[in-house]
Amino acid sequence: KAGVTQTPRYLIKTRGQQVTLSCSPISGHRSVSWYQQTPGQGLQFLFEYFSETQRNKGNFPGRFSGRQFSNSRSEMNVSTLELGDSALYLCASSPASTSQTQYFGPGTRLLVL
Amino acid sequence: AQKITQTQPGMFVQEKEAVTLDCTYDTSDPSYGLFWYKQPSSGEMIFLIYQGSYDQQNATEGRYSLNFQKARKSANLVISASQLGDSAMYFCAMRELIDQGGKLIFGQGTELSVKP
Numbered sequence A: 001k002a003g004v005t006q007t008p009r010y011l012i013k014t015r016g017q018q019v020t021l022s023c024s025p026i027s028g029h030r031s032v033s034w035y036q037q038t039p040g041q042g043l044q045f046l047f048e049y050f051s052e053t054q055r056n057k058g059n060f061p062g063r064f065s066g067r068q069f070s071n072s073r074s075e076m077n078v079s080t081l082e083l084g085d086s087a088l089y090l091c092a093s094s095p096a097s098t099s100q101t102q103y104f105g106p107g108t109r110l111l112v113l
Numbered sequence B: 001a002q003k004i005t006q007t008q009p010g011m012f013v014q015e016k017e018a019v020t021l022d023c024t025y026d027t028s029d030p031s032y033g034l035f036w037y038k039q040p041s042s043g044e045m046i047f048l049i050y051q052g053s054y055d056q057q058n059a060t061e062g063r064y065s066l067n068f069q070k071a072r073k074s075a076n077l078v079i080s081a082s083q084l085g086d087s088a089m090y091f092c093a094m095r096e097l098i099d100q101g102g103k104l105i106f107g108q109g110t111e112l113s114v115k116p
Helices: none
Strands: A005-007 A010-013 A019-024 A031-038 A042-050 A053-057 A064-068 A074-078 A087-094 A108-112 B010-014 B019-021 B032-039 B046-052 B064-069 B074-079 B088-096 B110-115
Touching (some): A005 A087, A019 A087, B010 B019, B019 B110, B032 B074, B046 B064
Parallel strands (some): A010 A108
Antiparallel strands (some): A019 A074, A042 A053, B019 B074, B032 B088, B064 B074, B088 B110
């Protein structure tokens, strides 16, 4: 079974731009969670989607948003990029929202200049 | 307050020896799950092992075992017979079931270096 895939793997943007990251979960998984990893703040939960609905949201500004499609693929969008948004963005999937184990993708490294 | 604490920023271990990575947690939720993930320099988080708060026995997965001491709120990872490929960052994480949906809370990580 293919693992979680994320595209693109690397991205360079400038301040003020917006960016969209994509995540395809493991086949059959319906829950997708997003995390931001930075050297200063570590790994922080962004949000989780299940059956196209956001079920949980972390403590991030409204510039961070996401959605999930009927095939469980998910996208996250960051508008008006700031230098501090430079991070590794990780997506994780699990079979259901109540499932315990989340399986992560390789991440998207975003650099904001 | 820190919910997951990993007090060892870095650890060294000789190849073929065992190593214990420490993790303590804080929660008032009686139902929770504890996880360990490995993150090589490539960035991908690799799931290693899971322990539920109601599990009576310590979890084991191959060379990985979780030393779960509920009263002390600790969930240490033991890696037996270390290999060079075990060199990576290791993260302890917790999920509280009062959180609807999959929110994992991570510790700051421990960087493990395995020496030949």
